[in-house]
Amino acid sequence: MRKIFVLFVFSFSFLYSFSQTKLPEVDKSPMDVSYYPGNYPILKIQNKATEPLVARVLYSRPQKQGRKIFGELVEYGKVWRLGANEATEIEFHKDVKIGGKKVAKGRYTLYALVYENTWTMILNKDTDTWGAFKYDSKKDVLRTDVPVEKTDEVVESMSMWFEKTTSGMSLIIAWEQVKVSLPITL
């Protein structure tokens, strides 16, 4: 009995010390990155980049997992971090224009104020932040409204990418059956 007890205590303390190992776990909403021009790092090492890096977005990708997203998980009329975990970061390597306003090159946080038919995209100066819990509108650089479009199919993992346009690029955001495009001009 005593032997079993000692063994039990020993194995438990082993398990416990293992569970105490302070390591970042792999996130259920993994982080991802998109560039304009798209796949810039690959083009760069292949010497195929025809234009310099203009923009990079870093975001974490929540999954739908059978849930209703817009209007429920992401509530209408509330500022959303555009993803999961840390608020979404967008970086411009040169000055650009969004919603007719000049945006100086640099790192920003991108939020969205989500409604059924329009999203208000918010570019904010407060970087390296978690969620939208400490969102401060005084640090806004600009706000611009974009219409909500519907996708044909259901997007499981929230996705963001840049598409080339005649005046520059658009940042496309898609999740569930919602898609918005934020025009960025050069």
Added chain:
Amino acid sequence: MRKNLLVFVTSVLFFCCKEEEKKTADNDAPSKIETPVKVLPPVTHYTVPDHSPMDMVYFPADYPLLKMAGKTTALPLMRIIYSRPQKEKRKIFDGLVKYNSPWRLGANEATEIEFFSAAKIQNKTIKPGRYILYCIPQETKWTLVLNSNLYSWGLEQNRQKDLMQFEVPVEKNTVIIEYFTIATEKRSDKDAEIIFLWDDVKTKLSVSF
């Protein structure tokens, strides 16, 4: 004796459950245990999550959470962005990752390290800014290299853009680490240790600000 054991087991179970509850209630904050989470399979033609997911670590560790909780008003000192390949039963060092060849310290893009303040590593001063960090592993030591070829895919390093390098000894882990992991640990407010872990290997690089 039997009664003692029963009390002990009950308290252990109670303790475990409490831990569990805390984790569930707090599921927005990063948990501290290495639990491999498989990424869901592709379901649409929209981009799917990467098999080697990207991750980000700060010094101070969990800086964005500290900031949100009002526990810091200072600026962060350092940030590392890397992708996390998995062991998946493969032999990693001297197998998948070759000795004496440059390795991107992760997967996909080259690993990016940004110093928000001037830093010192092994008596070399590093200007604030963004760099890529890669590694030339050997059995008993790693050479960590800072390089200026930013925003590049990690398969190929432009050695002409190497800036400085640091040698660190290789230690052994007591447990096998499934996902390549970079973590930062605090030695003091201005002294960090960057820890690299994968398979049974562990290395540490000290940085001072």
